[in-house]
Amino acid sequence: MDTDSITVFRGDTSRLKNVVNISERVTPEFFKLEQERIFRSAWLPVGSASELDGPGSFMVTDVPPLKASLLITRDENNVVHAFHNVCRHRGEKLVHALKGKQRLFSCAFHAWTYSTAGKLTGVTDEGQFRNLNKDDYGLIPIHVEVWEDLVFVNFAATPEQSLKEWMGDMYDGYRGFAKGRVKIGDHRVVLKTNWNIAINAFSEGYHNLYIHKNTVPDYQGGSGNPRRHRAYMEVGEHFGRYSALGNPNHKPTAAEGILFEHSRPMYPSFPPPDMDALPPGVNPLRLKHWAFDIVHVAPHFVLGPQANTHSYMFFWPIDHETTDVRVMRFAFQTDKPADRIGQAHSLVRTREVLREDLATMESSLEAISSGALPNIILSQQEMLIQNHYRIADEMLARP
Numbered sequence: 001m002d003t004d005s006i007t008v009f010r011g012d013t014s015r016l017k018n019v020v021n022i023s024e025r026v027t028p029e030f031f032k033l034e035q036e037r038i039f040r041s042a043w044l045p046v047g048s049a050s051e052l053d054g055p056g057s058f059m060v061t062d063v064p065p066l067k068a069s070l071l072i073t074r075d076e077n078n079v080v081h082a083f084h085n086v087c088r089h090r091g092e093k094l095v096h097a098l099k100g101k102q103r104l105f106s107c108a109f110h111a112w113t114y115s116t117a118g119k120l121t122g123v124t125d126e127g128q129f130r131n132l133n134k135d136d137y138g139l140i141p142i143h144v145e146v147w148e149d150l151v152f153v154n155f156a157a158t159p160e161q162s163l164k165e166w167m168g169d170m171y172d173g174y175r176g177f178a179k180g181r182v183k184i185g186d187h188r189v190v191l192k193t194n195w196n197i198a199i200n201a202f203s204e205g206y207h208n209l210y211i212h213k214n215t216v217p218d219y220q221g222g223s224g225n226p227r228r229h230r231a232y233m234e235v236g237e238h239f240g241r242y243s244a245l246g247n248p249n250h251k252p253t254a255a256e257g258i259l260f261e262h263s264r265p266m267y268p269s270f271p272p273p274d275m276d277a278l279p280p281g282v283n284p285l286r287l288k289h290w291a292f293d294i295v296h297v298a299p300h301f302v303l304g305p306q307a308n309t310h311s312y313m314f315f316w317p318i319d320h321e322t323t324d325v326r327v328m329r330f331a332f333q334t335d336k337p338a339d340r341i342g343q344a345h346s347l348v349r350t351r352e353v354l355r356e357d358l359a360t361m362e363s364s365l366e367a368i369s370s371g372a373l374p375n376i377i378l379s380q381q382e383m384l385i386q387n388h389y390r391i392a393d394e395m396l397a398r399p
Helices: 028-039 163-170 195-200 254-259 337-358 361-369 380-396
Strands: 008-011 019-021 044-048 057-063 068-074 080-084 099-101 104-106 113-115 120-122 143-147 150-154 181-191 232-235 239-245 290-297 301-306 309-319 322-332 375-377
Touching (some): 019 380, 028 309, 080 143, 143 163, 163 239, 163 290, 181 309, 195 322, 232 380, 254 337
Parallel strands (some): 008 232
Antiparallel strands (some): 019 375, 044 150, 068 080, 113 120, 143 150, 232 239, 239 290
8 A cells, every 4th residue: 555545444354355256246147146145135225215205205216136116105194115116906017107296096007096005995896806805905015214315125025134233333323414405416327337347436536536537637636645545444344435535725617616606615626514514424534625425335325425415326237237327416405596506517517527437337347248357456445345345245145
């Protein structure tokens, strides 16, 4: 490790490996194991709870590795439920809208009707069905828990751990981090790449100096950290996280200078953080020149807290060589035109940086699939990637 490293490392690193077999992970056979032993047993973030804005609200999302469509609802008692989005009569998809608010769901095929709590409330021409007990034909539930602003589901018949047990030390460290913020952007792209390759690209900052030299050339680094090492890095049982430093000598572009003089500064400008307002899990070292955190929640999710904004990134495998990447951006709710323009500017800059990250993924899969590269070697700055494969391998080794 270079002598200019400033990284503070925490967590159990004894089970990490810096050389990982990658060629075996991009095969159909390996993906079948991942489907059953990882995605069918893990707690999976599937969406933002803030989009369920009151009783009767719902959202529909899909979980590609398990070929499942989910209906997430908030019932009349404000309880969040998750169901397979399938009518119990003949298997038609029950809800086709992505989100909305209503008291009942009626199947377009034969008009069977269900409540937001999943109860079968109406069967058309019910007298023609023999021995039909409506209580036995409610929507098929999936285990669901809400953590802060995220909805998690678990497809196991009986989860081996609660969500709190799954998340471990980070569970209580983010209380209120999303309070007062609303979604300002939603990007989605399907790439010809393996999901491991995709999430790995967002789990380290080693690439930052090189691949982002055109879009955000000086927003990190500076004379005190020329190689842009992460200031803090931690590995947990089912998570890994790091804190990145901003460049104290960053020169704002003309647009940034104008916008953020009159609005809340946002990426790629990093305002001095209000330490008292940050929950303990965000910027855990209380860094003065903090830029952002990256939090990998196994298996497929990345949370990106920043001052005045945060992001959710989902890396859903469709098959061994296709990944559905979804990125949501959030910022403080505001009616100020200057804030709105600042948010739009930040969103566009973030999108361009995202496109640079995505650009490596398809070519990486192509090269790895050729068989030329059986293994990859990882640095200390790529410790979250090492932890990703440690988590995966331990789950895959279980019967």
